[in-house]
Amino acid sequence: MRPIARLACAALFALALPAAAETVYVRAGQLLDVESGRLLPDRALLIEDGRIVRVDAAAALPAPAGARVHDLAGHTVLPGLSDAHVHLFTDADVHGYRRLGISLPQATLTGAKNARLTLEAGFTTVRVPGAPGYADVALREAIARGDAVGPRVLAAGIAIGITGGHCGDNNLLPYEYRHSGEGVADGPWAVRQKVRQNVKFGADFIKTCSTGGVLSRGTEVGAPQYSLEELTALVEEAHSHGRKVTSHAHGATGIRNAILAGVDSIEHASFIDDEGIRLARQRGTVLVFDIYNTEYILGEGEKAGILPESLEKERRVGATQRENFRKAHAAGATLGFGTDAGVYPHGQNARQFSRMVRFGMTPIEAIRAATVVNARLFGLDGQIGQLKPGFHADLIAVAGDPLADVTVLEDVRFVMKGGEVYKDAR
Template sequence: MRTRVRVPALALVVVGVCVSMVAHARTSVVSAARLLDVRSGRYVQQPQIEIVDGRISRIGRAGDPLPAGAEHIDLGARTLLPGLIDMHVHLTIDPTLGGYQGLEYTDNFWTVVGVVNARRTLRAGFTTVRNLGSAGFDDVALKQAIEAGYIDGPRIVPATFAIGATGGHCDGGGLPPSVTVPNPGAADGPDAIRATVRKLRKFGAEVIKFCGTGGVMSKGTTLGEQQYSQEEMQALVEEAHRLGMKVAVHAHGSSGINAAIRAGTDTIEHASLADAESFKLARAQGTWFSMDIYGSDYILAEGENNGLFAESLQKERQVGRKQRETFRDAHAAGVRMVFGSDAGVYPHGDNARQFGKMVEWGMTPLQAIRAATLDAAEALGRQTDVGALEVGRFGDMLAVDGDPLQDVAVLTRPAAVVKGGRLLQP
């Protein structure tokens, strides 16, 4: 006996839509001479990577049958790597507009600057970035525009405003008392700090950045001074983690670094004056260091022409080499490291120049590449979608001429960039 089942009309519509979606899944296949497996450190010869709706579905070999209707992106004799991750950028900053020059422009000007810089960053092979601080929630606007297809750019993890103590590195400075500049990130005391974390998350922050010490670019602060108490840092980190967000701290001085690590901060940005205690704490806590050790070259060469404050240039002269020595010592001590350029302090699109400095100061090329791929993905908590060319992750990659394990400088000259299975056009 047969049983006749009646399917509601709505169910038929849903089934039809699903079939249509499957039928129209976008498929591309990327092939090249070889692929760097950043996990093993070995090359895979003649890879053929299938990408369906932006994610890798299969990694085969040249000569495997192509899926019906697939776009074939043949990158010839080049080497493929996973799309790079920069853990510290400021897309809405132009380094040539230093000092007070920024006051000449309207607030929304910086969003437009971000559009240009996002495109440059992506074409430099950085397919994911963590934007650690921007005014006006501009980084959220950029993320939304990129995801909606209005502009080109990397995948953005936005911090929105950096949180900081009144008068600290993240609270401006250099203006007279009669000039009031709204700063949603300024907060003092545990309760106000917790409220600020909640507010920033409400408006799009996916990571919280706070200023634990003074900085190079701010007026009236010294690098070593700690600007939040242990109690304040603890409240900030606890609130962010409770809401499922990672925390990054701007910190140069050792006391601020060590307090932030004890509070459970996930990444230490700059870490210039970290000491043996810092290394010990970081190893015990699993804290990552993100150290921008290329930027000093640009700041000292071009800062005066760009209008930087004399105070900032003097501080950079004091800390530039010391930070590189700390990088070397932290790496030798076994501290976990990620790639963070602080692009915005130097021109966007030149992010990869830092690889050479990382190798010069102690890393192997593979370790430096892992810092911008596998390790950065782990620090982001995104081990399933970025950081490696593996099934299930995004089809984000760059192709270079040459061997990056022998000459890491080839990463500064990507021959092609693919994001989500789409080849970027020049």
């Protein structure tokens, strides 16, 4: 064989070989075991191809030759956080009628910007409960390809709701425009069709609304939306396609209807009553209370374009929602971590931890909500939310003890997702 031919064959053979696994070594001053709630001193993690392969005492696990080393000996390391309710495609200073001027391309670019901010805040996985034109699906794929920087995204596609309701419709335009939102569906077969459409275009889960909302024009925040028959059809269709369902629900009746229909989680849960809490416990429905954003809505909302009727609704909602968070926690309901980011500025997600502690949780319970509880809710149990062999190498580092002062999570110094570092501000 000629030398040139031998070189060509060698090159082709090299291309056929799998790439060598990259080994990453992380040294942690202390590591938070979220299951036990213990801080383990002087730990090391060995990572290959974005997954954790070993966790041990640093003395028993030295760095292998050739490994990429990250020395976090002066920091507390814990799993990457997750947020179950993040509106990446909206900004906190664009509410009400201002949103009519936002095109789909602009919203998509805004989503890419906010995805980076969210990841740099330490949130390595998020659930996006609805986006225009399947922009969330596109962003999910762009991040997975490496074309954009952001957390692991679970996309709902287009939120589904009734005519004139909080989800699915847009009530800002007058009748003569003949405008109906892209997620509107009335009746059991119509909601099934919308679920099928979302599945067709790549939704990871389904978002609906079973009550009115705070930030929508013309809806009563506690009033039911969708009948039990319609909600049951929606959930049956989604579950038949292997998709979980979450329902925006403030009012007690709408919360009960959604739980009885079989939804997997309730967003907001502001006016939940004792029966709703009992049903949630009985059926394993996760309650996602967004108890941080009240201050922003009432303090900055008018400047951001939030409608006067929405500000009035928030005045009725905020204090009651926080008291019901306390009641639901005391009763033993499962509480996830979701913030409604986009109502307030992105990147401030961790500010909710201190509110959760103020209204009844211990710091480790709040951290578990944003790790192991959300992992189960997302269907990613065994993949995210813990630092164990086989899990994605998603981890963050803070300079302090989050079990003593949960606000240290508001200043994340180091972020790794899938073995890649996206922030190092030590």
